[in-house]
Amino acid sequence: MDRIRNIAIIAHVDHGKTTLVDQLLRQSGTFRSNQKVEERVMDSMDLEREKGITIRAKNAAFQWNGYHVNIVDTPGHADFGGEVERIMKMVDGVLLVVDAHDGPQAQTKFVLRKALENGAKPIVVINKIDRENARPHKVLDMVFDLFIELKATDAQLDFPVVYGSAKQGYAMRDIREPSETMQALFEAIVKEIPPPAIAKEPFFQMLVSNLDYSDYLGRIAYGRIVSGRVAVGDSIVCIHKDGRRERANVTALFGHEGLAKVEIKHASAGDIVGLAGFEDAFIGETLTDSEERVALAFVDIDPPTIQMRIVVNDSPLAGREGKFLTARHLRERLIRESRTNVSIAVADTDTAGHFEISARGEMQIAILVEQMRREGYELLVSRPEVIFHRDEGGNLLEPLETLYVDVPNENLGDILQSLASRKAEIVNMDHQSHSVLVEAVIPTRGLIGFETDLVNFTRGHGIMSHLFKEYAPFRGEIASRNNGVLVAMESGIATAYALNNIQERGRLFIGPQEEVYLGMIVGENSRPDDLGVNPCKAKHLTNMRSQGDGKGIQLEAPSRMGLERALEYIGPDEYVEATPKSLRLRKKILDATARKRAASKSS
Numbered sequence: 008m009d010r011i012r013n014i015a016i017i018a019h020v021d022h023g024k025t026t027l028v029d030q031l032l033r034q035s036g037t038f039r040s041n042q043k044v045e046e047r048v049m050d051s052m053d054l055e056r057e058k059g060i061t062i063r064a065k066n067a068a069f070q071w072n073g074y075h076v077n078i079v080d081t082p083g084h085a086d087f088g089g090e091v092e093r094i095m096k097m098v099d100g101v102l103l104v105v106d107a108h109d110g111p112q113a114q115t116k117f118v119l120r121k122a123l124e125n126g127a128k129p130i131v132v133i134n135k136i137d138r139e140n141a142r143p144h145k146v147l148d149m150v151f152d153l154f155i156e157l158k159a160t161d162a163q164l165d166f167p168v169v170y171g172s173a174k175q176g177y178a179m180r181d182i183r184e185p186s187e188t189m190q191a192l193f194e195a196i197v198k199e200i201p202p203p204a205i206a207k208e209p210f211f212q213m214l215v216s217n218l219d220y221s222d223y224l225g226r227i228a229y230g231r232i233v234s235g236r237v238a239v240g241d242s243i244v245c246i247h248k249d250g251r252r253e254r255a256n257v258t259a260l261f262g263h264e265g266l267a268k269v270e271i272k273h274a275s276a277g278d279i280v281g282l283a284g285f286e287d288a289f290i291g292e293t294l295t296d297s298e299e300r301v302a303l304a305f306v307d308i309d310p311p312t313i314q315m316r317i318v319v320n321d322s323p324l325a326g327r328e329g330k331f332l333t334a335r336h337l338r339e340r341l342i343r344e345s346r347t348n349v350s351i352a353v354a355d356t357d358t359a360g361h362f363e364i365s366a367r368g369e370m371q372i373a374i375l376v377e378q379m380r381r382e383g384y385e386l387l388v389s390r391p392e393v394i395f396h397r398d399e400g401g402n403l404l405e406p407l408e409t410l411y412v413d414v415p416n417e418n419l420g421d422i423l424q425s426l427a428s429r430k431a432e433i434v435n436m437d438h439q440s441h442s443v444l445v446e447a448v449i450p451t452r453g454l455i456g457f458e459t460d461l462v463n464f465t466r467g468h469g470i471m472s473h474l475f476k477e478y479a480p481f482r483g484e485i486a487s488r489n490n491g492v493l494v495a496m497e498s499g500i501a502t503a504y505a506l507n508n509i510q511e512r513g514r515l516f517i518g519p520q521e522e523v524y525l526g527m528i529v530g531e532n533s534r535p536d537d538l539g540v541n542p543c544k545a546k547h548l549t550n551m552r553s554q555g556d557g558k559g560i561q562l563e564a565p566s567r568m569g570l571e572r573a574l575e576y577i578g579p580d581e582y583v584e585a586t587p588k589s590l591r592l593r594k595k596i597l598d599a600t601a602r603k604r605a606a607s608k609s610s
Contacts, residue, residue: 011277012200013231015079015094015127017118018104023134027104027173028067028078032265034176034189035069035076066217066229066279068263071193077263077279095121096216096305097231097279100128100200102192103150107133107141107170110149112411112472120157129154129166130195136182137172143182167199203231203277211235211243213282213294214303220346224259224283228294231279233303235296238273245285246293246302254298259283311352311365312406312451312475314394315372315574317341318387319360320584322593323498323524328586329385334360337386344375351375365394367475369455373571380570380585387582389595391574393452396478403481406451409434412461413444413470421464429453430482449473450482456575488578491537493530494594495523499543507560509540515565516592517542526597528581531566539599568592580606 018024068077079094095101101122105111111119122129131150133143147168154164169192171178179186180195206212217229237243239260245253261281262271274280282294291305319334326332331340341353341362351372352365366372369391376388396404410431414422416438422445426433431449449457454473461469493513503519515530523529523542532538568576573583573590580602584591596602 009202010074011203012074012076012100012196013098013203013277013279014076014100014102014196014200015098015122016102016104017122018115018134023106023173024102024104027102027132027134030173030176030189031076031078031192032067032069035071035193066263067265068279069265072197074197076196079279094216095125095127096214097229098127099203100130100196102130102132102196104132104134104173105146105150106138107136107143107146108138110146111153112413112470116153116157116474119153123154123157123159123163128200129163130192130199131166131168132178132192133168133170134173136170137175143170167195169195205276206234208234210296210300211237211241211294212296212300212303213237213280214305215288215290215292215294218288218290218346219281220343221283225286226288226346227259227261227281227283228285228288228292229279229281230294232274232276234276236273236275237280237282241296243284244295244298244300245288246295246300247287248289248292252298253285253287255284257282257284310394310406310475311350311367312394312408313368313372313391314363314365315369315391316356316389317362317364317376318389318582320385320387320586321360322387322527322584322591322597324522324584324586324589324591325385328588330383332385336384337362340379340382340384348375369574370571373574376585377570380587383587385584385586387584387593388574389582390577390579391455392579393450395481404478405481407448407476407479408451408454408473409476410447410449410454410457410471410473411444412447413442414461415442415465415468418465418469419443419445422461422469425457425460425464426453428486429457430485448476450485452485459572459575488576489535491532491535492528492578492581492592493532493538493540494599495525495527495529495543496539496541496599497543498524501529501542502545503560503562504546505540505542505544506562508544509542510563512538512540515563516568518565519562524593524597526594526599526602528592528594 016024016028066077066079068075079098103115103119105115133146135141136143154166169178169180170182171189171192176189177186178189178192180191212233212235213230214233215228215230219227219229221227237257237260239257241257242254243257245255247253260271260274261268262274262278263269268281288294293302317337319337320332341364345351345353350367354363356363364372372391376386379386393405398404412422423433426447426449429449430453431447433445433447435446437444458471461471490513493509501517501519501521501523506515506519509515509530513531513533517523517529529540529542568590570583570585570590573592577583577592580595582593582595584593594602596605
């Protein structure tokens, strides 16, 4: 056990942790010298590569000087906090990667708090010291202040520091000593991170901390073995959260070599393994040798705060692009997602083909929908809504988040105005040289669409992150979209002539020669109410010459939205239609007369 080290890498989005894992795997000899390896090899999902963020926690392992190091790359975005919390149950130490200019950010704070609460030994890696505006000594002071704020123990405050550049592939303990390799970081991991703590009990115990799924083996439960040993074929027991005891045989065991999942025959205390055999094992449950054992302790993850509906696509253009269209297809895919993603919950509703999805944030659901589109699914998605609770007195409670916004000085007024309209309460403002760090408490409802405002107001220079705080009394209504939409009154092909007339009424979402259908949203009205328009109208030829003959039509470029922006934009009576090649906005009820009738009934 003395030769095993279990570590997690934690950092804010884009501080270089995935690149650092690449270097550790390369320089430890995990990859052959002639092996072609992609950059940011831990980001295996297409979406992770495109967005430059880690979404799913992943395991890897390498050998160095006779030591076996298990390493877990954790997500840095608040919506994927559920992945982070349970990873801390598997590791004994963390590499806290901090940008040498930006310093620790809000998400660093969230993940580090979880690590310190679990007693993990930290190593601080100040990365990107090759940046021209790097300020490593100032950043080190900021990290120390953060540790004090998070009530770190004296032992945790005495953290080792490694300076380096993951991109260039070097690290050093003293910033004045030149280095060309990651040797200093390897030595720090082996010396500073303790070996796994082994429970005294001789029998097998393991806490399920992560899940995977195989079409051949079913559910695979990942975790660290707390005590004892386990082998393929052993009969073991799963202690479920409801107290139920279920016995099954171990059908397969997995360890890691580099990034590869490898089958093993047996494993002992301290090892991080995947174990197949239980179809219903869930995160936080205990695997052990007999029914008489007591379950291991587990800290619950943050509750879901957002819910949306995913619905079978019933639009007139349904079935043209996707392979998976039915309620059965959707349900199977959503259930499969909930098996491995603990922070997403799926529930059937009273309406056939409608499924309710609960999650930590809209980005999490947007990522799921984007994955499904790419796999060939067609579906409709509703606007994100907050999950409310009631206290003992029947008062309405809503989730609040602590929001951190780093905004350029010249845009501060716009951002504060936007926050005020979203019922945010400013807690702290820290003025830096060119920007202001604003800390606020805001209803989760107020966060929907705020990221788009931030990007628009700051031209992409604003940074935000948020953490779940608590459920608190309802803060009152928050105004949603100010403008109405332009809704197609008939189906057909959009013409330049019709769009030229429509664009005087507002902003277009479509271009000429695009197929539209009755009830589809083709643009934003410049006024607050919805307006029916005919984008398919053609110019009728007459034997009279008009003043406009011969003049070219000047259409403005249509405003195209990505999936996240579209989900934020739609109203309560609207859907986003997501298919493999298209994103369309539409009314839930396509027929205008039926829509009016439904609106008058609800009012």
